[in-house]
Amino acid sequence: MYKAILADKDTWWVGVNDYETDLFESLWPLPQGVAYNAYLVLGSTAAAAIDTVKGPYLDEYINKLTEALGGRTLNYLVVNHMEPDHAGLISQLRAKWPGLKFIGNAKTVPMLKGYHGIEENIIAMKDGDTLDLGGHVLRFATVPMLHWPESMVTFDTTTGVLFSNDSFGGFGAHEGGIFDDQKNPARWEDEMLRYYACIVAKYSNIVQAALKKLGGLPITKIFPSHGTLFREDVKKVISLYDKWSKFEGEKGAVVVYGSMYGNTRRMAEAVCTGLAEAGVKDIRLYDASRTDPSYILRDIWKFRAFALLSCTYNTQLYPSMEAICSKLLNRMPKNKLVGVAGSYSWSKGALTALQDYAAKSKLEVVGPAVEVYASPTDEDLKQCCELGVNLGEALA
Ligand SMILES: Cc1cc2nc3c(=O)[nH]c(=O)nc-3n(C[C@H](O)[C@H](O)[C@H](O)COP(=O)(O)O)c2cc1C
Ligand SMILES: [Fe+2]
Ligand SMILES: [Fe+2]
Incomplete structure (x- = not known):
């Protein structure tokens, strides 16, 4: 897990495992650690990183990103969310690739200035706007208050991958595999629900609206920013989110x-x-x-x-x-x-x-x-x- 992993066509996982943070948001215990999943999509004409990782993991992240870029430059950073567990390394990326353009939305703009002093090279996308990387067209959907106002998700119309950021995320570092077909659901489901209950649950009605909004997209895989990447059973995780956000409890x-x-x-x-x-x-x-x-x-x-x-x-x-x-x-x-x-x-x-x-x-x-x-x-x-x-x- 110390190398970039090819997660889909031209799509690299460049995330990290964190075993050292005891409390997520200085609140929630992490007995199984936590993963910050970040990605790189290599189009034929441009390369886009999707989110970064938490600050202390700079070296590991940059090493993986550089390896996956294979000598190419980084053109874009898609900022799905400004919380520092994903946006922690924005300033460092700009220092390494000064021409880097930041993809966000109208609500990302003041936060990029507030957290990183960045006011230039920002492209604010609206719902449904696209970015062509050459062979990979990324499409953006805002999901305000899921769970911050600037939160958005990115859909690769070519591969069918939804980069869902915190939505569909879970606690727990990767142990060996990063994909659902490599893990026993018993290991990730409880930690995904604990993440949901602590971080996302307050916005359950917004989850319902987002599921309807994204329902029209031909999603074949969901790659969140924490926890397991779903490529085998996307329907199952969507139905879990549907159930949890509708408060459908089991008999117990x-x-x-x-x-x-x-x-x-x-x-x-x-x-x-x-x-x-x-x-x-x-x-x-x-x-x-x-x-x-x-x-x-x-x-x-x-x-x-x-x-x-x-x-x-x-x-x-x-x-x-x-x-x-x-x-x-x-x-x-x-x-x-x-x-x-x-x-x-x-x-x-x-x-x-x-x-x-x-x-x-x-x-x-x-x-x-x-x-x-x-x-x-x-x-x-x-x-x-x-x-x-x-x-x-x-x-x-
Ligand atoms: C530090 C302390 C403060 C308490 N404050 C109150 C109180 O304000 N009003 C009251 O009716 N009982 C108060 N109690 C009594 C407890 O509610 C009562 O002893 C209860 O039976 C304790 O249940 P437990 O055995 O499950 O701890 C207090 C007890 C302690 C030790
Ligand atoms: Fe977050
Ligand atoms: Fe997060």
């Missing part, structure tokens, strides 16, 4: 709790017992303090029901549950069932805060909403179990 439930001394955890376990009694087989029980929120968000996207349980802490939600609720409110999943329960010893607070969240979420709330004083009694646990049964039956 996520139970998330915040608990210091185990009382709220016992309540959560009783909810799980009820779910199992109702025949639900996919149950994920998470301690919000010990599981990174990205995994909890991923599974809330994957399944159709979830329950939130929290002890009261300084009159409010327990902090790790507060973090989950605010992330959910930011992304607003739809089409899910939610149940809530709280515990307290004097003022109360957690259950009301969870009910507030549930009301703001506009999701269908399944009862009973259980509130427990100190240690749950048998009757309290029976109610929690009933909440699980009701969630499970509502899923059926």
Whole structure:
């Protein structure tokens, strides 16, 4: 993987694997690393790089790009997205190839100036505009707010490759192969969904619009800027994106709790017992303090029901549950069932805060909403179990 890889006709993968960044966007853990995929399309009359990689990988990227160029000059850099994990090396490319032209759109222009001081040699494309590289005609489509305002995708009308940038991307570095036909889907699908839930999910309605907009193009391959390149089963990844952006969850439930001394955890376990009694087989029980929120968000996207349980802490939600609720409110999943329960010893607070969240979420709330004083009694646990049964039956 230290050499450029021929990914399609005249199309080179010149990306890099990053095993050293612990947190993507200084937020999301990367236990399997992450790949920044960048590309080079060599037409007969011009060469175009599609995106670059993150700053620290300058040497590896330039070596691969130079190798793939085979002595030719670089004429264009297509800037699908200005986030620095892809646009990090724009200034360095301009220093190496001073005649380089930058392909973006109207919203890319101020960002090129703001991040790199670049005001010249910029071509702002409009939807459907094309660039002829000689034997390869690139066509551009803007996808504003997927997930930045200047985001766009590039379609090679000759090969049928869609360079989709962050859309269809996933966490996880490449391990050996870079293509879907070289990897077990079990290895990339979860990390693709975790990427979706963390980075893209807030813009799910825009994903739906983009799928319709791109639906008319004869796409045969999708090469994103993170994770697996899809050339064998493009329909499958498009249908995954369709499903996730329509909030179509599988039959299963996520139970998330915040608990210091185990009382709220016992309540959560009783909810799980009820779910199992109702025949639900996919149950994920998470301690919000010990599981990174990205995994909890991923599974809330994957399944159709979830329950939130929290002890009261300084009159409010327990902090790790507060973090989950605010992330959910930011992304607003739809089409899910939610149940809530709280515990307290004097003022109360957690259950009301969870009910507030549930009301703001506009999701269908399944009862009973259980509130427990100190240690749950048998009757309290029976109610929690009933909440699980009701969630499970509502899923059926
Ligand atoms: C630091 C701290 C702050 C708390 N703040 C409140 C509070 O403001 N109001 C309240 O009713 N209970 C409060 N509690 C009590 C807990 O909500 C209660 O003990 C609950 O049963 C803990 O559940 P757990 O065993 O799942 O941690 C607090 C407990 C601790 C340790
Ligand atoms: Fe991005
Ligand atoms: Fe990215």
